[in-house]
Amino acid sequence: MALTRRQFLKWAGATGVGAVVFNGCSVPDEEIRVQSPLELPEDLVTGRDNYYATVSPADGEGLLVRVMEGRAKKVEGNPDYPVNAGKHGVRTEGLLQALYHPDRVKQPLTRIAPKVGPFRRMGWPEGLDALKATLEAAEPGSALIVTPPLRGAVAGVVRSFANAYGARVAAFEPLDQAPLRRAIADVFGQQALPDFDISRANYILSFGADFLGTWVAPTRFMRGYGEFRQGRRERGRLVQVETRMSPTAAVADEWVYVNPGTEGHLAMAMAYVIIEEGVPSGGTDRAYTGGGGLGQIADYRPGAVAGAVGLPAERIVELARAFADPSHAPALAIGGGSAGAYSNGAANLRAIYALNHLVGAANRPGGVVYNPAPEGEQVKALSLREWKEELARMRSGETKVALIKDANLLYGLPAELDAAGALRNVETVVSFSAFVDETAAAADTILPGHTPLEEWGSDAPNPGPGYRTVGYQQPVVRRFRDTMAFGDVLLQVGAQLGLEGLPGATMREVVRAEARASHETGRGSVRAPTFEEFWKRALERGGWWDTSVVARSTGPVRQVARSVAAPAFSGDARRYPFHLVPFEANALGAGQLAHVPWLQSMPDPMTTVAWSSWVELNPQTAKRMDLAQQDVVLVEAANGRFIRVPVYLNPATPPDVAAVPFGQGHTQFTSFAAGRGANPFDILAPSEERDTGALAWAGTRVRVTKTNRRAKLPSLEGPDPAVQLDDQPIIYIQRPNGGNGAAH
């Protein structure tokens, strides 16, 4: 039979279609052929894993750590723990790399000669004997114990050791939260930081607090934020007042820029409008007027402060009306971060938090939820003012022995204070850090401590979830290096010195004694007939919490926000035209996590830069200064100190702001941190917040000078800030007016 070309094509087409149709009725041969015949590790479930619950005292999160064959493999949030409910932040996973860090101090070290020369290795018996001899020889009043702020069992151990021996205790927190604590105490009468019921709030007005990034308890707040946005029928509305666009400002419905240090003025003016137009039902104006009427805050009419704040009066009225609008209830006001870091920081925060009284959001669902006062000892940070006094004692030789645990004074105090010079005058400096940071490098002896996954402890999270919560920290693996827990060192040496009043012989004993008190209440998340059973189950769950122990309001509202002083800045505005807005880095914090390689390699959310420092400048301002992306500039303060950083042209940076991240600029602190970027603490003026003496870290003015150098910024987005392509957008926006498309 003759086959024409047309017939051939018809036949071929029909069989082709048939093949496709019938092939679709069974497992495709293609799939059989390409399935890998090999079992990959993903398919072979090997080994047995165990999960141990613990807590991370640094950020108050409850954790589950996966352990296989004695090695920690993964850190996850503990779903049972009330603070973070199974979630964790970007920093938490760094605990693994701290544990197995190649640059950990592997055993006790001491100088070959006092104050000079390299370190030599020694054993723990020699190290502990030397510490005991030092403390025996010193006059008790001349000893100083320096730590970060402490809670839980280790705080009790430090306090009892210091009391029994006669040493002073000084906690160091680079970005001191004293103005926040003072404002919370003044406005709400509370000693513990409150929880913010973000998930049930309908309207959030936040001043300066990057609460979805770095501020106080971001994991807990982010969990609430997800629900605030999409977890219920009504979507919440977020307004962020801030001097830099932080991640919180970026996801806010409105970002409001005000002149630095005037956040309190804006809050006062908003209060004026709300009181004038009628305080919403359930609210009170006593925090502003003391019952004396609007005249008490007459100086804060919107028209009177608009110029200072940098917003039109109408805009202030609009913000006030939106906050007090009954349809927005419950509304919540939050303040912190840079808003509390000026000379008037505490007053700013008082004016801000008092807004909650105006709308009846104090100790209410969807508002500020008080926490019960934490039980047990706490070691709170000294203010900058107090640190200046401590440094003077070091310089004068009054402080002869300094025991320093994880408090990096030489990095985090303004360089102008010359903490390094002061520490050189201390006869004996003993560091208990697991890593050689700048301060440990200046020590005479290093008795290396455990990392958090190796030690016993407890934590009373601050802020807690609104009720009494205790987290138990347990070693999830055996110690990886020849280290010893700081608390155990104090207990052991204290016992050898014959000190009385120590809470136990080991940290484990101390934690068990704490747990016994919880067991004896007969209440809470874990109840058991015997203590041993309680102890086992409480460790399995990661802690114990009692929802029946809550805080109550403390009497009538006092007048705490009658006035806010104008902010004072270091540096003349004409010679130093930029406000230096330093900010806590998303992953590295204020520098305490710069040694963790994962965290170094995390791109900053706003700029996508990793491993480095930069200064964010407004593109138009930079153009006027003939500055381009990645030009290296000098950022110089009035004290003559400067840092060299490359420029990141940030379209969200206000024209008179130079924003620099904290975190980098280490000279020590492992091979992953040393020699990278610049440290803003090097140029900060050591100016104080008026009420608390805390470091006013946002109160420095700078000038920016071009150099003839350029430096390539290591960033995810490449050399130029990324914008969406018009023809291929990937982020779509839904707008209520029917707009439902790409973000253009």
Next chain:
Amino acid sequence: MVTTPDLDRDLNKRPPARSWGMVVDLDRCTGCQACVIACNAENYIPINEESHYHEGRVMSWIRVERYWEGEFPNVKARFIPLMCQHCENAPCEPVCPVYATYHNNEGLNVQVYNRCVGTRYCANNCPYHARSFNYWEPVWPEDLRHQLNPDVTVRSRGVMEKCTMCVQRIRRATRGRDNVPDGEFAPACVQACPTQTLTFGDLNDHSSRVYELSHDERNYTVLKSLGTAPNVTYLKKVED
């Protein structure tokens, strides 16, 4: 024809009709990067050194991109987490000359590392830039090797890698079980995400949360015009 006992077993037994997928709600995302570091830890992505950023060779199975819009004071920054979209019509699959990447019967785009010969055709063809190539032999400081997850394949130089939706977790949870309750397990990124931006589950289970969300009125898929039919659905950011 491959005739290993495992494959015979799988073919004789009807494979579970699962289709693993994810929903990313952009209205919840704050760009915090918790998903990124959780993925790094679970799948031991090599440490992205500074030089890798300079060379544009950062390895990341999930990344959070940030896009600027406008200039101060009328400016917005928007975040979007991006990972392998596990496309039904995956552009990366047909171009692989050695079947190192293929679609399995659970809706996953799978990478077989020991087949990969490093042509990088798949990465060239992926419109989402979701694939990372091992330009170097991954080097971990000796001590840090203790943290590596034994469930995950060691990748070597010259091999392509990308998001697996934590297939090792899927295998652990589903081995020998036909019915796994929705939400019982999740990839590392989903588990960590504090705002619950990410939701994971079986798209073929119509009672699952991921199915419900993938049919939300805000749903869209990235670069839909390319017809890749991703298993990852995005929910639009909301603005008023």
